[in-house]
Amino acid sequence: MTLKKTDRRITRTRRMIIEAFTLLMEEKGFEAITVSDLTEKADINRGTFYQHYKDKYDLLEQSEKEIFEGLNKIVVTFWHHANYDVEKVMKVDDLLPLSIQLFEFIGENYQFMRVLLGPKGSPSFQNKLKHVIIDTLLHRFSPFLKEDHVMVPPDYLLAYISSAHLGLIQHWLESGMDRSPEEVARILSQTAIFGPVKVSGIQI
Amino acid sequence: MTLKKTDRRITRTRRMIIEAFTLLMEEKGFEAITVSDLTEKADINRGTFYQHYKDKYDLLEQSEKEIFEGLNKIVVTFWHHANYDVEKVMKVDDLLPLSIQLFEFIGENYQFMRVLLGPKGSPSFQNKLKHVIIDTLLHRFSPFLKEDHVMVPPDYLLAYISSAHLGLIQHWLESGMDRSPEEVARILSQTAIFGPVKVSGIQI
DNA sequence: TACTTATTGTTGAATAGTGAACAAAAGCTA
DNA sequence: TAGCTTTTGTTCACTATTCAACAATAAGTA
The missing domain is CATH 1.10.357 (Tetracycline Repressor; domain 2)
Incomplete structure (x- = not known):
């Protein structure tokens, strides 16, 4: 069974979310972060975030x-x-x-x-x-x-x-x-x- | 006439290409760069490069x-x-x-x-x-x-x-x-x- | 408390990017 | 020069992301 290769867009989007997440945690702390904050900082569509994670707790x-x-x-x-x-x-x-x-x-x-x-x-x-x-x-x-x-x-x-x-x-x-x-x-x-x-x- | 907003994927892809281009120019000089080099370094599909630029001269x-x-x-x-x-x-x-x-x-x-x-x-x-x-x-x-x-x-x-x-x-x-x-x-x-x-x- | 603003979660059509494949051309090596 | 390898330029079906919109909920303010 060959391991299916992950589409690079998925990898890239997730990396951008994590990077944004890291910056925002430092800036304002986990509790104060909103999903809108995350998607703005990551420069991705809000819908895309929900395609990857349920909410910010799921992301954590x-x-x-x-x-x-x-x-x-x-x-x-x-x-x-x-x-x-x-x-x-x-x-x-x-x-x-x-x-x-x-x-x-x-x-x-x-x-x-x-x-x-x-x-x-x-x-x-x-x-x-x-x-x-x-x-x-x-x-x-x-x-x-x-x-x-x-x-x-x-x-x-x-x-x-x-x-x-x-x-x-x-x-x-x-x-x-x-x-x-x-x-x-x-x-x-x-x-x-x-x-x-x-x-x-x-x-x- | 309202200015049509550019899809952020286009902006992002072009930025990644330029960044890769810059690194490769420093590394090996413009002449030695191939389109394959560029797309590997930018981590994008080769076809995508051709969607944006004709060739490396066009990119420059x-x-x-x-x-x-x-x-x-x-x-x-x-x-x-x-x-x-x-x-x-x-x-x-x-x-x-x-x-x-x-x-x-x-x-x-x-x-x-x-x-x-x-x-x-x-x-x-x-x-x-x-x-x-x-x-x-x-x-x-x-x-x-x-x-x-x-x-x-x-x-x-x-x-x-x-x-x-x-x-x-x-x-x-x-x-x-x-x-x-x-x-x-x-x-x-x-x-x-x-x-x-x-x-x-x-x-x- | 009532009203306003911000955020959430979801949806659908459209767009951009993807992976794989192909033939042709270019570059490299013996 | 011949053969091999790498790169090119293109294509196509599929996937991921986009934008805009919407109703509901949460947060903030007077």
Whole structure:
């Protein structure tokens, strides 16, 4: 079954809507935005917007979904390639390439993520992203935890790590991505080494 | 007779073509560009290009024409508003607003004009622009020349002034518009005051 | 509270752009 | 020079977007 190619007009129209959405969120905040605002800023017909999205809430939902799906796809693809087995001992540096890819993806969606995570963005986005980090990423490492080595309750550990990740991502975005994805991935890796990793018992 | 509104898709498609055209001229120079290059870079269908332009030469021609028409429109509108009469004595500062508008227009078309006037642009564009400056702008001042005060042949004067204008425009574009349209308009005005204006006999 | 303005959601006919295909021409390479 | 590859210019049926209009709803104001 061959994958049907999307008409480039659809892709283009959606990109224009997202760009307008991002600018308007920064300008006036999600709640104050109207569909008319969006279509004016995107320079498209109002009817066209309704062809793509039900309303502005649907737009937010689908936009966030795309971000989460993008992140998830990266992790799934990485895992598939890495072909990890519980028998193998995992080293922290094994995850550096994954980290870099994730930060590159975030960088590609910089404006949108920065706005969403900012003061005028979606209040629930932070929470959703945190859960994505937990479900998509951190739960994959559960099998690698040496249960008799775990010094703290796992749920607290996950809450700690995911919030730390989120905080670091937010700082990177707020400072205009002043470091490369590689650099920030290393910062994350090295910060984790002398923190959560040790308490988890994963070999360094 | 009401002015028919252009479909925004037409405007958008043409803008995308021009943007692609500008990038490719910088990248490989006009001669090396193919229509296929243009439509790939613009992300439009090849057939669509042919709906708008005959070939790449037609694209160049129409693009330049738009620039010249834009400049001309500014001058014509200014003249209309200024409502100058030969009886009135013209002062140099009277033209500052016109200068500013012209530089603003150039600024709005910065990328395209910079590339056209650059080493990989259209070799004839400089010459055409010079003639536009003469025909559109400088010839309007002929009636204000005090013939018995003119110290040099008028055709030499026009050649001097138009080249000076062009040189100043090019420098501004090449230096990435490091000064505002207002500033560069003043530079032009003040440079002219102690040069061509004096020899023309226009009151300072 | 009543009135005005702005926005919404939808509709239909028209228009612009799309993808794929084709023959011919141009450009490139051995 | 012959053969291959790329580009051109065009066509057609289909799709996405457009514009304008409309009634209903929501928001704003006096």
